[in-house]
Amino acid sequence: MRSQNKDHAPRGLAICLCAAAALLSASNACRAATTAVREGAKVVLQNELVRIEYDLTKGTYSAYNPNDMSSNIVGACLRINDFATDAAGLTHTWESTPVTDELGTGRKLLIKTNGPGKPELQLEIVVCDERNFLALCGGLKNTLGQSISVKEINPLHLAKAFDGVSGKTDLRMLNGPGGAGLGQVMTGGAEVGHQSRVHNVATMESPNNLLAAFVSEGKQRSIVLGGLTYHDYSKYASVARGGGDELAVSVMSWDPVGKRVDPGVSYLPDDRCYVDFCTANQFDALEQYGLAVRAAQKIKLKINDFPTVCGWYVAVFGGGGGSEPNNTAGMVAQMDAVVKSGFLRYSKVGIRLIPDDYGANNEQGWWDDAHWQQYGHYVKPYETTKKWAQAILERGGIPLIYSQTTSYSRDFMAAHSDWYTHNDSKRLVKADGSLDHAKGALDFTDTGLKEHMRKVYENMRDGGLAGLMFDYPEDRFRQDGGFDDKYATAAAAYRTIFELPKTILGPNSYIDERNCWGSANGRGAFMDVTAGVVDSQRVWGDTDVATPEMYSRCGHRWYKNRVVFTYDMDSKNLFKTSPNNRDGLRQLLTMVYTVAPRFVLASSFSKMTPEHLHDLSRIYPIHATPRSARPLDAFTREDGIPHIYDQVIDDTWHQLVFYNPDVAAAGTISVDIGKDTSVGGMGLKADKSYYVYDFWNDAFLGKLPGSGKLEQVLRPGEVRMMSVHEVADHPQFISSNRHVMQGYVDVLKTARPR
Numbered sequence: 001m002r003s004q005n006k007d008h009a010p011r012g013l014a015i016c017l018c019a020a021a022a023l024l025s026a027s028n029a030c031r032a033a034t035t036a037v038r039e040g041a042k043v044v045l046q047n048e049l050v051r052i053e054y055d056l057t058k059g060t061y062s063a064y065n066p067n068d069m070s071s072n073i074v075g076a077c078l079r080i081n082d083f084a085t086d087a088a089g090l091t092h093t094w095e096s097t098p099v100t101d102e103l104g105t106g107r108k109l110l111i112k113t114n115g116p117g118k119p120e121l122q123l124e125i126v127v128c129d130e131r132n133f134l135a136l137c138g139g140l141k142n143t144l145g146q147s148i149s150v151k152e153i154n155p156l157h158l159a160k161a162f163d164g165v166s167g168k169t170d171l172r173m174l175n176g177p178g179g180a181g182l183g184q185v186m187t188g189g190a191e192v193g194h195q196s197r198v199h200n201v202a203t204m205e206s207p208n209n210l211l212a213a214f215v216s217e218g219k220q221r222s223i224v225l226g227g228l229t230y231h232d233y234s235k236y237a238s239v240a241r242g243g244g245d246e247l248a249v250s251v252m253s254w255d256p257v258g259k260r261v262d263p264g265v266s267y268l269p270d271d272r273c274y275v276d277f278c279t280a281n282q283f284d285a286l287e288q289y290g291l292a293v294r295a296a297q298k299i300k301l302k303i304n305d306f307p308t309v310c311g312w313y314v315a316v317f318g319g320g321g322g323s324e325p326n327n328t329a330g331m332v333a334q335m336d337a338v339v340k341s342g343f344l345r346y347s348k349v350g351i352r353l354i355p356d357d358y359g360a361n362n363e364q365g366w367w368d369d370a371h372w373q374q375y376g377h378y379v380k381p382y383e384t385t386k387k388w389a390q391a392i393l394e395r396g397g398i399p400l401i402y403s404q405t406t407s408y409s410r411d412f413m414a415a416h417s418d419w420y421t422h423n424d425s426k427r428l429v430k431a432d433g434s435l436d437h438a439k440g441a442l443d444f445t446d447t448g449l450k451e452h453m454r455k456v457y458e459n460m461r462d463g464g465l466a467g468l469m470f471d472y473p474e475d476r477f478r479q480d481g482g483f484d485d486k487y488a489t490a491a492a493a494y495r496t497i498f499e500l501p502k503t504i505l506g507p508n509s510y511i512d513e514r515n516c517w518g519s520a521n522g523r524g525a526f527m528d529v530t531a532g533v534v535d536s537q538r539v540w541g542d543t544d545v546a547t548p549e550m551y552s553r554c555g556h557r558w559y560k561n562r563v564v565f566t567y568d569m570d571s572k573n574l575f576k577t578s579p580n581n582r583d584g585l586r587q588l589l590t591m592v593y594t595v596a597p598r599f600v601l602a603s604s605f606s607k608m609t610p611e612h613l614h615d616l617s618r619i620y621p622i623h624a625t626p627r628s629a630r631p632l633d634a635f636t637r638e639d640g641i642p643h644i645y646d647q648v649i650d651d652t653w654h655q656l657v658f659y660n661p662d663v664a665a666a667g668t669i670s671v672d673i674g675k676d677t678s679v680g681g682m683g684l685k686a687d688k689s690y691y692v693y694d695f696w697n698d699a700f701l702g703k704l705p706g707s708g709k710l711e712q713v714l715r716p717g718e719v720r721m722m723s724v725h726e727v728a729d730h731p732q733f734i735s736s737n738r739h740v741m742q743g744y745v746d747v748l749k750t751a752r753p754r
Helices: 012-024 282-296 311-317 328-341 369-374 385-394 410-415 447-463 490-505 548-555 582-595 610-617
Strands: 035-039 042-046 051-055 060-065 068-080 091-101 104-114 120-128 134-141 148-161 169-175 203-207 209-216 219-227 234-241 247-261 273-276 308-310 349-352 397-404 467-471 510-514 536-538 566-568 644-650 653-659 667-672 689-694 699-705 709-714 719-726 733-735
Touching (some): 035 104, 042 091, 051 104, 134 247, 219 282, 247 490, 308 328, 328 397, 467 490, 490 510, 582 644, 582 719
Parallel strands (some): 536 566
Antiparallel strands (some): 042 051, 068 148, 091 104, 134 273, 203 234, 209 219, 219 273, 644 653, 653 719
16 A cells, blocks of 8 residues: 555545435535426426426427526427427417426426327426426327327427527537447538547537537537437437527437327327536536436446456457367366466456357257257356356356347247247348348247247346346347337337346346447437446447557446446457557556446456456456546547546545557647646646556656646556545545555545544
8 A cells, every 4th residue: 555645534435426426416405496387478497407488379498597598498399200399270288296206306397289180299397406407208199090100209309509609619519329339420411420529510410419518708518418218219319500609409219110109098208308508517417417317217237347258259269369168168167267367366257158159050049058058059067057157156257148139040030930020030031041130130029039038038047147248239129110019119129138138137137238230320220228227338349459449439438337338348358459568458457447347358367477467456346336537638639539537536536547549659648637627627626736646657746736737758558547636734545556546446444643
């Protein structure tokens, strides 16, 4: 343990948990309850932080920050399919009720809109007493004579944001696609971006959520639009800059199949959207959004706080060497190598078997012991799920398995053609005998298939498996429908794929979604609809190396990392780092911990060097606090690759990462300690001083003024993890050499000297 005049009270993980809760709340002060009253032709829903005015004559609404009326959205309406509340000849009525849910206590405003020849449109606006954001959803009562397929619910349709604010300079937008999603980033009709990153564009549509931020007359402003809850729909948000300073914004629930609503039926789904135009700082705004999704969607994330050895990479791909085959005996041998290495003193280790035969007939779809035996993945003496899983558990490991969600085994298709969409597996077979993945898939609304899957997952659970990875799940988002459940949306059917194992394997299971492909311009791809049932989401295709772009893709989603999902950059080979030296190894480990943090290994423990084992042990355990490091320079860099990440522990302690992505040359990186985070600073106190300690180089970097700058020259490809502590007037703790977080997870208690 290192000390430098530091007293750090024993706050541990509770510090950041309390900070996260405080961030979700607009203020810790007790505020007046939200009210809803009629004021002339308008209904006003408001608290001390946000005010909504619904015009009962026009069918539109506006919202304002009562402390700064220029922070606003103006002229919004509800649009469902081709029906909109701002059409002529409609009547609007309202009712208001109190509400208490995961976001707090507040009030719900329900507007009902009716007109001849149209269904009754229903707009719900919820504001909680101490929150500054809107929770919106829409639905309808079908008063027509035929069923309606509700494909689009836009509760904030083409509103103006920050109306009347001039000089919207340097408009920056950050998109929020999921998985390996590229998002749809458009300007002038052309796609301009292929990453989760900050774009300086005029028009953007993004799946899930987006942020738009700008400066006007020296004042930072931001708006966050996105999905809040996910059940029947994907979510999409858009921002478009028009002539002059006009900014048009929308957020909607969308599904290519839609929800069937029969005559006389009311449908108001729990698919809510989120709007916050009051939080000025872009980091605070997005972190509040992530925590709101976590609360509203009842997310209890299971963090992979251990490395996982991937059987395919170490045995088939050959990335990490080792002689252990990709079968149950080989995976037990892998676990024996873990035990021999001594790594279990620092962390448990996951062992993932990959049953992936690609022959015409294979184990996919069957997913039972007999077929895993038949195709060589279950072998004696571990020829059953229970035998091999228990062997891993007895050695101190965590047994995991893999499933190809495509499940195109010809014999399974022939035996259960009615379990496929449209009740017809023959649709999948082309004239030449090959398979057409675009024409169909297993129908997870089918009662027969769901009963089969229950038996599959019960066998896994009873055998002791701790979780599974789903491969190729994006092929299962069926935009052409064909479900047995005629009322199922594409999103709901897709979400069921993951709900079943999470429910049956239990809340402590680990569910991984490989979400890697799809059209950047096609809706239905790269969604977060699995939020709450998936623990980790993969962001890249098959690879055993790391790149700056991978780090960047995860880093720009910091507000959802450890909050809504953890991210998975696929397997990494400790023998293939860039640069191929100790700096490269430590770069990989530190950046995975910082931006992902799920770590899948393409290296066998039987081949690891003492340096590999030592450095790998320094990132475990993985902290589970729902907060990750901010990419401080994301909004100030033009290349889209953040170099500076800042994990806020509390007001006096930050963990700061400097990353040099150039593996050929040294680089100078600096950050202003006391400048606001909105302009790339750390946001610490300018009138205080700070101690800085460099973990990997084991070096005290000195005492720096809060009004100054921390500047370092990094070696090619180097990453530095630095602990930054406010100077106290008595001895204080500043670092430890056990873990990269330097005391956050490894120091259990400190006490002030008497």
